Each structure stands twice: as structure tokens, then as C-alpha cells.
Amino acid sequence: MKTISRRALALAAIPALSLVIGLVLYFAGLADAAGWAWTAGIVPVLAYLLWTIVTSLAKGDIGLDIIAALAMGGAIVGGEPLAGVVVAMMYAGGGALEDFAQGRAQAEMTALLARVPRAAMVYRAGELVSEPIEKLAPGDRILIRPGDVVPADGAIAGGPAVLDESALTGESLPVTRADGAQALSGVTNSGAAFDLIVTKSAADSTYAQITRLVESARRSKAPMARLADRYALGFLAATLAIAGAAWVLSGEPLRALAVLVVATPCPLILAVPVAIVAGMSRCAGRGIMIKTARTLEMLPRVKTLLVDKTGTVTEGHPGIERVEPAGGRDEGELIRIAGSLAQASQHVISEALVEAAHRRAIALVPPQDAAEQPGEGVFGTVEGHVVKIGRHAFTAGRHGSDGDVAPLPPGVTALSVSIDGAPAGRILFADRLRDEAPATLAAMRERGIDRIVLLTGDRADVAEGIGARLGVEKVIADASPEDKVAAAMAEKKLAPTMMIGDGINDAPVLAYADVGVALGARGAVAASEAADMIVMVDRLDRVAEALAIAGRARRIALQSVFAGIGLSVLGMIAAALGYLPPVAGALAQEAIDLAVILNALRALRGGR
Structure with a gap:
């Protein structure tokens, strides 16, 4: 997670440090030096703020930053540096907090790119050599080993191939692709090794296209405007109207400055990111x-x-949907015998069967002389009996399709079981809700x-x-x-x-x-x-x-916005009437800040 940027941290630290130094000088009897120290803390924040305002105005955006700039500039011109440095410190602190909230940067696509194979085993002059995938060209013959991610689109040679295509299609069960069928880049070889005849270069293959789609989408997503700025124009107009009226009617420019100091939108700039970060x-x-x-x-x-x-x-992986035992066996016995043999296979259905047996507390025994025939099934000896699990044709001891078996419901896969050549039943698997x-x-x-x-x-x-x-x-x-x-x-x-x-x-x-x-x-x-x-x-x-949680955090943030605006308006009226001089106005503003920040922190707790 990205932390606060150095620039935001420096802008917050400078006025805070100058405030402390100025107070030390002031209480040491060096009032003029204290004033210069406070002014020095205002200037960098004000300079950065003016640059931000000019940049925003060039884009047609009007924000609450204008009020803060007027308050800081007015404090320097009006000889009220203490009020100005308090405003600068709170404004810069709010900016640092907002930078923290907004700066939880989205990760780049490094993981997606890292999954793409960097090299492929290519047949060259009758030998296998490792070459970067960038060199793959249509017509190249490559070896796809067990567990390899297919690096480029191509046609299966020497199949069948058992492929985990869930990364591309969402299909949870591995599929068997026959010799000559297409295999897309990005899928994983879940079975035995096979050869692939490349039909597209790696740059033009399916997986590369997905990567480009993601990068394009990232560039297209526009950032959201800061929530507090949605109320900027109305609040800015009200602030300038009250400050102008106070100056004109009283003839005292310090009243206008006091209004601007109280109106500085620290509650909005602080409370909104606090509520949002609390929700996060x-x-x-x-x-x-x-x-x-x-x-x-x-x-x-x-x-x-x-x-x-x-x-x-x-659930994203197959689980037992139904057990159909035959030959007088019960469900537990069929799972025990089939699951014992399934321990010798890494096929996803075999793993699901073993996991189901363990969940049901069914004790499995080690199989003997087990072997797997890719795309067909597994055979071996369990407790002295010859057991086969897999496709119906395979367990029945013949070649060909399973066309004589009743069709299964959509999304269901059947694992047939035979013991000593006799049908023992079947176990149905499905990806369950x-x-x-x-x-x-x-x-x-x-x-x-x-x-x-x-x-x-x-x-x-x-x-x-x-x-x-x-x-x-x-x-x-x-x-x-x-x-x-x-x-x-x-x-x-x-x-x-x-x-x-x-x-x-x-x-x-x-x-x-x-x-x-x-x-x-x-x-x-x-x-x-x-x-x-x-x-x-x-x-x-x-x-x-x-x-x-997000709904509650946003409601609290909006509460803070409206509470901050309401309290600031009351403070501005008091300042316009002469009841709040600039420094007292700055302190009143800090009280408003504290109130709305405490309210914003409620987002850390669970609500109804």
C-alpha cells in the first residue's frame, strides 16, 4: 500500500514546525521573529496551493482550495501570521491525509504478465530447445509438459490433451481435447505431456489479448472528483459574499479576514478522507x-x-452431487474403493473424490500397480481387486464413446467404477452453488x-x-x-x-x-x-x-460535510459581526475540525 507522499508530508510538516518555533519565540519576547517564523510556514503551502488552483482553473474546476488561499494570503497581508499558519497547518495536514486515502494505488498487471511463460520447449532439428516465446511463429512444434501454461494458441498434436481452461472460460472441470483440436494460450496442461503446433504468435494469442484489454481498461477509467468539491461553488460564493459584506458594512478588512479564516474548509478536506479511510x-x-x-x-x-x-x-471445484452404487454395494463402500484408487491420480475429479472421502471420514487404503490413461481414467489394484475409475467405456473395458449411457444433467460429470470387470456404480460430480x-x-x-x-x-x-x-x-x-x-x-x-x-x-x-x-x-x-x-x-x-460498510462511511462523510458547512457558516456570521477576530476564528475553526473528525471516526465502528 502506498503511504503519504514526501511532498504532502513536507507541506504538512513545514507549517507545524514553524508554528512551534514561532510560539517559542513569541513567549521568549521575540514577537517580530515569531511573526516571521509563522509567515515562513505559510509561504510554501500558499505557493503550492496557488499552483494547484491555477492548474484546476485551467481545467475548468473550481474547488474549496480558493478559500484557504485567500485566508492564508489575507493573513500575511493583514498582519495575522498566527491565524495564517494555523490555517496552513490544518490545510496541509488535511491534504496529507487525503493523499493517504486517495493514494492506495491500484496494483499494476505484474501478476497477470508474470503468469505468461517466458520460454517454450521447441523442436528444432529433431531436438528440444528452450526458446523465448517471442520467437514462436506459426508452424512451430512445441512440447507442453504437465503443469505448463500453454504459451500460444495452437493445435494439439499427439493428443488427447487434458486441459484446465477455467482461467479463460470459467469452466471448473478439466476438458479433454482430441488430437487436432485447438488449445488457447493461458490454459494449463492438467494431464500428460503433448505437442502443440503453434497457429498464432504469442503476441497475437488469446492470453496476450486479455492482457491488452486490462491495460486499456485501466487507462479508460477516469478518477472521481473529491466529494467535498461538489459543494465548493456554493460554499465559495457564500463565503465571499459574507466576507465582502462584513468589510463593506464595517469598514474593517480584518473582519473579512476573520470570515475567510473561519470558512477555511478544513472540516470538509479532513473529515471526508477520515471517514473514507475509516471505512476502508x-x-x-x-x-x-x-x-x-x-x-x-x-x-x-x-x-x-x-x-x-x-x-x-x-464453489469453483467439483463436489459429489450423487452416488449411484451397483452390485449390492452401499455409497460408503463405493466411495472408499474408488477413492483409494483415485489417490494415484492428480486429475481434478480424483482429487475431489479423495477430498470427499476424507470429509466423510472414510478410511482409504493405498492402491497397488496404479496407472493413469490420460483422457480415459485410472486402473489399479485395491485390496486384491482390479479397479477402474473414469469414463464409462474405459471402465467397461472397451474403446469408443459413452453413447449408450443415459445423458447427464447440464454441468454434471460422471465417474464410472468397475471392480474385477463388473460395473460397481458411478459417482456424479458438479460445481455446486x-x-x-x-x-x-x-x-x-x-x-x-x-x-x-x-x-x-x-x-x-x-x-x-x-x-x-x-x-x-x-x-x-x-x-x-x-x-x-x-x-x-x-x-x-x-x-x-x-x-x-x-x-x-x-x-x-x-x-x-x-x-x-x-x-x-x-x-x-x-x-x-x-x-x-x-x-x-x-x-x-x-x-x-x-x-x-461503504454506505455507512459515505453517510458519515456527508454528515461531516454538512455539519462542517453549517458550523462554518455560523462562525462566519459571528466573525462578520465582529465577535471572532482572525486568531479566535482560527481556533474556532480547529474546534469545528475536531468535531467533524470525531464524527468521521465513527466509520471505524460497526453500525446497525
């Missing part, structure tokens, strides 16, 4: 990292939710979300079933990263939009959405880098909690 800190305590103050301010304004399916509203997903979406609707769109790269039949169970307004399936970005752009034209996702394929749309939320506990790091907010624990309901 509370979110952090709940395992939610909000990268910028802009994000927390935008969260309560979101009306449309785009949400990914796999790993977001679903998160337990907290329905309640979370309902809670988000209560907090202002009007429209929910399920946006996924998974098949339409699977997505429609999940969407119906969640009661979403729209389902967009078979979506590529480009399709997801297009959907986000269309929704953004209608209302502020939030996207929740966890895969590499979600990174571009997370960047394009008004608020991108990554489930970073087990999701792709690239999604976390592209997002504005990261849920660090594996809990979807923390997103709804962040909405509640």
Missing part, C-alpha cells in the same frame, strides 16, 4: 481490501451487479442493487440453471473476455455497475466496471490485480458486507 480500514478488518478511496465512495452508488459463475456464486450465494444476492438487493446479471464463459444450459436458482434478471453465457467487457459497457450506460469475478478471463471486465471485485482467496491473481476491491477470504457474503 473496517473493510480490511473483515478481509476486504479496497484499493482506493474512489472505490469505497462509488460502492453505495452501484445499481447493477454483474457476477461470474464458476468460483463466484458456485455456494451456500451463502442466494442470501448474499438478496442482501445486496436490500442495499440498493436493482439488477443482477450472471455473466459467464460456461455453457448456456449450465448458466441458465444457476441463474434460475439465484433469481437473476439476465444470464449471459458462452462469453469470451471481449463479450464480458461489451456487456459491462452496455450496463454502465444505464447505471453504475459492479462486477464480481475470480478468473483471468474476468480481469478485463473487472477493470472496465465502475467497481471490480475479485474473490482473491483462491481466484486468479490477475483478477485481484485488475480489481478495485479484493475479498481476501473465501466468502461471497463479504461483498454485501462491504456495501454496508
Whole structure:
């Protein structure tokens, strides 16, 4: 996390130091030297402030900084350096605090780029050599080893290949691609090694296009205006009117200076970032990292939710949906025998079976003579019995398709089991809905979300079933990263939009959405880098909690804005009537600062 910049820290330290030095000189009887010390503390802050004002005016922006500049300049001209240095110190301190709040810089796409392989094993003159992926050209034959990320789009040679495509499509289950089928860059080899005939260079491949989409989206996202500045023009006009009237009616320019000192918008400049940072800190305590103050301010304004399916509203990995034992066996025995053999495989279904057995406290035994046939299944000996798990045709001891088996529901995968050549049953797996997903979406609707769109790269039949169970307004399936970005752009034209996702394929749309939320506990790091907010624990309901915290922090910030304006107006009237000289006005302003900052700090605590 980025801390306060050196410039902001220096601007805050200079007037604070000069105030202390001046007070020491003053009480030592050196009033003139004290005045010069205080003036020296005002000048650098005023110079920087004037430069900021000129830059803002050139862009057509009018902010509350003008009042602070008038107060500091008026204090120097009017011979009230003590009042001026107090204003400078509080203004610069507010700027440093705001710099801290706004400066929680968004991470660059280093993780996304780091996942891209730097080299590939290429066949050259009958030998395998390692070459940078930049040198890959269409027609090159490369070796994809187990666990390798495919570096470029290409055609599988010597397949079949078992690929984990979840990073691109959102499909949680590995898929088997036949010889000659296309493999996209960015997917992971989950099975045995295979060769790939490159069809696109690395720079033109799918993964590189996703990276460019994210970078383009980052550049397109404009920063949000500072909340306090939304009330700047009206407050500025009122301040100048009261100060001018006080001068004209009383004939005393010090009354106008006192009005400006009391009107200095330190409460607004301080209280808003305090409330926002307090909200960000509370979110952090709940395992939610909000990268910028802009994000927390935008969260309560979101009306449309785009949400990914796999790993977001679903668990993101296969679990046992149903057990169908045969041959007189019960469910526990079938899981025990199949799970014992599954220990010899790294396939995601095998790992899910072993995990399910452990959760059910089923004791597994070590398999003997186990071997895996990629894309088909695993065979071996368990307690003296020959066991096969995998596709139905494989366990039945024949080659070909599983066409004689009854079709499965959308999103369900079957693991057939045979023992000593006889069918023993099958175990059905599916990516199940998160337990907290329905309640979370309902809670988000209560907090202002009007429209929910399920946006996924998974098949339409699977997505429609999940969407119906969640009661979403729209389902967009078979979506590529480009399709997801297009959907986000269309929704953004209608209302502020939030996207929740966890895969590499979600990174571009997370960047394009008004608020991108990554489930970073087990999701792709690239999604976390592209997002504005990261849920660090594996809990979807923390997103709804962040909405509640952000809404409360924004309400407290607005309370501080209006309270600060109201108290400042009362102080300006008192100063205009001669009841508050400049130094007393500065002290009164500090009391207002303290009141609104204490109010802003309420955002650190939990509310109703």
C-alpha cells in the first residue's frame, strides 16, 4: 500500500514546525521573529496551493482550495501570521491525509504478465530447445509438459490433451481435447505431456489479448472528483459574499479576514478522507481490501451487479452431487474403493473424490500397480481387486464413446467404477452453488442493487440453471473476455455497475466496471490485480458486507460535510459581526475540525 507522499508530508510538516518555533519565540519576547517564523510556514503551502488552483482553473474546476488561499494570503497581508499558519497547518495536514486515502494505488498487471511463460520447449532439428516465446511463429512444434501454461494458441498434436481452461472460460472441470483440436494460450496442461503446433504468435494469442484489454481498461477509467468539491461553488460564493459584506458594512478588512479564516474548509478536506479511510480500514478488518478511496465512495452508488459463475456464486471445484452404487454395494463402500484408487491420480475429479472421502471420514487404503490413461481414467489394484475409475467405456473395458449411457444433467460429470470387470456404480460430480450465494444476492438487493446479471464463459444450459436458482434478471453465457467487457459497457450506460469475478478471463471486465471485485482467496491473481476491491477470504457474503460498510462511511462523510458547512457558516456570521477576530476564528475553526473528525471516526465502528 502506498503511504503519504514526501511532498504532502513536507507541506504538512513545514507549517507545524514553524508554528512551534514561532510560539517559542513569541513567549521568549521575540514577537517580530515569531511573526516571521509563522509567515515562513505559510509561504510554501500558499505557493503550492496557488499552483494547484491555477492548474484546476485551467481545467475548468473550481474547488474549496480558493478559500484557504485567500485566508492564508489575507493573513500575511493583514498582519495575522498566527491565524495564517494555523490555517496552513490544518490545510496541509488535511491534504496529507487525503493523499493517504486517495493514494492506495491500484496494483499494476505484474501478476497477470508474470503468469505468461517466458520460454517454450521447441523442436528444432529433431531436438528440444528452450526458446523465448517471442520467437514462436506459426508452424512451430512445441512440447507442453504437465503443469505448463500453454504459451500460444495452437493445435494439439499427439493428443488427447487434458486441459484446465477455467482461467479463460470459467469452466471448473478439466476438458479433454482430441488430437487436432485447438488449445488457447493461458490454459494449463492438467494431464500428460503433448505437442502443440503453434497457429498464432504469442503476441497475437488469446492470453496476450486479455492482457491488452486490462491495460486499456485501466487507462479508460477516469478518477472521481473529491466529494467535498461538489459543494465548493456554493460554499465559495457564500463565503465571499459574507466576507465582502462584513468589510463593506464595517469598514474593517480584518473582519473579512476573520470570515475567510473561519470558512477555511478544513472540516470538509479532513473529515471526508477520515471517514473514507475509516471505512476502508473496517473493510480490511473483515478481509476486504479496497484499493482506493474512489472505490469505497462509488460502492453505495452501484445499481447493477454483474457476477461470474464458476468460483463466484458456485464453489469453483467439483463436489459429489450423487452416488449411484451397483452390485449390492452401499455409497460408503463405493466411495472408499474408488477413492483409494483415485489417490494415484492428480486429475481434478480424483482429487475431489479423495477430498470427499476424507470429509466423510472414510478410511482409504493405498492402491497397488496404479496407472493413469490420460483422457480415459485410472486402473489399479485395491485390496486384491482390479479397479477402474473414469469414463464409462474405459471402465467397461472397451474403446469408443459413452453413447449408450443415459445423458447427464447440464454441468454434471460422471465417474464410472468397475471392480474385477463388473460395473460397481458411478459417482456424479458438479460445481455446486455456494451456500451463502442466494442470501448474499438478496442482501445486496436490500442495499440498493436493482439488477443482477450472471455473466459467464460456461455453457448456456449450465448458466441458465444457476441463474434460475439465484433469481437473476439476465444470464449471459458462452462469453469470451471481449463479450464480458461489451456487456459491462452496455450496463454502465444505464447505471453504475459492479462486477464480481475470480478468473483471468474476468480481469478485463473487472477493470472496465465502475467497481471490480475479485474473490482473491483462491481466484486468479490477475483478477485481484485488475480489481478495485479484493475479498481476501473465501466468502461471497463479504461483498454485501462491504456495501454496508461503504454506505455507512459515505453517510458519515456527508454528515461531516454538512455539519462542517453549517458550523462554518455560523462562525462566519459571528466573525462578520465582529465577535471572532482572525486568531479566535482560527481556533474556532480547529474546534469545528475536531468535531467533524470525531464524527468521521465513527466509520471505524460497526453500525446497525
